[in-house]
Amino acid sequence: MTNPTELAARYIAMWNETDAGKRRALVGEIWAADAHFADPVAEGRGHDQIDAVLAGVQQQFAGLRFSLVGKPDGFGNHVRLSWQLAAGDGPAVVKGTDIGRVSADGRLASVVGFFDLVPG
Numbered sequence: 476m477t478n479p480t481e482l483a484a485r486y487i488a489m490w491n492e493t494d495a496g497k498r499r500a501l502v503g504e505i506w507a508a509d510a511h512f513a514d515p516v517a518e519g520r521g522h523d524q525i526d527a528v529l530a531g532v533q534q535q536f537a538g539l540r541f542s543l544v545g546k547p548d549g550f551g552n553h554v555r556l557s558w559q560l561a562a563g564d565g566p567a568v569v570k571g572t573d574i575g576r577v578s579a580d581g582r583l584a585s586v587v588g589f590f591d592l593v594p595g
Contacts, residue, residue: 477577477581479547479548479549479554479555479556480546480547482505482547482549482554482575482577482581483543483547483554483556484543485501485504485505486505486556486575486583487541487542487543487556487558488501489501489502489505489529490529490533490541490558491540491541493533498526498530499522502522502525502526503522505583506522506525506582506583507580507583507584508521508522509584510522510525510582510583510584510585510586511585511586512525512585512586512588513585513586513587513588514571514573514587514588514589514590515588515589515590517531517532536560536568536569538562539560539561539562539568540560540561540562540563541558541559541560542558542561543556543557543558544557544558544559544570552576552577552578552584553574553575553576553577554574554575554577555572555573555574555575556572556573556575557570557571557591558570558571558572558573559571559592567592568594569590569592569593569594570590570591570592571588571589571590571591571592572588572589572591573586573587574586574587574588575587
């Protein structure tokens with residue numbers, strides 16, 4: 476299995492990449508071609524739709540950045556990581572936990588996200 480810490484760092488970097496071309500390249504590196512992402516407010520299948528989810532989140536939360544919370548872990552072909560979305564060192568606006576399934580080639584086959592803190 477891919478190292479959970481390394482995969483989580485790349486995953487968070489992808490969420491933070493605002494250059495559309497660079498972000499799309501990261502999607503292709505990190506996700507399998509037929510990958511699936513789902514959380515309570517967004518869903519995408521394949522690189523184009525996953526990239527559209529990322530772009531939508533970046534538009535909605537412009538100026539905020541994702542960061543890891545705690546240490547990612549994994550077993551078998553699964554990885555779990557917790558994250559927060561905040562402005563600089565400010566308080567988290569959103570927090571969540573994502574659970575991914577890693578394909579044989581080390582890319583994400585699927586991610587299901589859960590929100591632990593959402594804006595009031």
